[in-house]
Amino acid sequence: MTFQLSVNGRSHAVDVDPSTPLLWVLRDTIGLTGTKFGCGIAQCGACTVFLDGKPLRSCALPVSAVGSQSVITIEGLSGREAEAVQRAWVARDVPQCGYCQSGQVMSAVALLTEVKKPSDRDIDLAMTGNICRCATYVRIRAAIHDAAKSLEG
């Protein structure tokens, strides 16, 4: 079945089974491999993208449910919050192996878009669904604080 998807501002016609997870359409059909597969059951956060601006585990949504909603992946992420997070991530040298980091960045940007000056608890509650096997959590939290500070004023 053919679906017309808006991904990172571009329209893509994809011919896939309706039950295919959005994640696999992004990675295998469209070729955007920045979004990672971790668990396939919405437990790890590696596959996080934005759907109409809100964070979504793309492994847990069938492509048939996307409709006309816009999808933004790590490759298409932009804006003030995204740039602040990118700078903070580089400055703090946040990633270790890096596998989970596109999901971490998506969730961090989602948080900062909604909460301009997040507390430690705000950060923990937003990021708890993004697992990092290298345990970079302390740097992630610090980098989010740095990004929030850089966005002040």
Place this chain on the structure above:
Amino acid sequence: MAQPNATPASELRPAASFSSVANARDRAVALFQEAAKVLQHPRCVNCHPRGDRPMQTDQMRPHEPMVVRGADGHGAPGLTCTTCHGNANYETARVPGDLHWHLAPASMAWEGMSVGQICEQLKDPKRNGNRTLAAVIDHASNDSLVKWGWNPGGGRTPAPGTNAEFGELLRAWADAGAHCPAG
């Protein structure tokens, strides 16, 4: 030894079968106790927690990942219910879904409460979302998230009986005076 009228935990006794209870108060109490098999089932209590974190599975384990009620029952900024839960069950990922997946308000916590306490809570507009008894029954009979309890997918145990039988029990309870079990 099983009672003659006892039904298996997975079923509900039909509301009409309570008509043999002549005393209205006793009938209302018995009807509500039968309906409470649904109210106290994990499919329902898991999202009526006493704290801010929902539960999951028949063992009612804390929800993983760690999520919270948030300001509006839909989670915390950056990790809302819709981050993972779509409009319908998605068997590929074993993630359940509904059009408005969310936690019940804290005032409607059922976890750890007795049947009598839940009954009083359901009737109290200050705790039930300012609903009349008719609105409570309508919610229990027609709300899509309530109905999900009988169609949970993913090998989850459904709530006992059927949604229609549950609604009939509550209607008959209301008709009998909506009396609550003691305690």
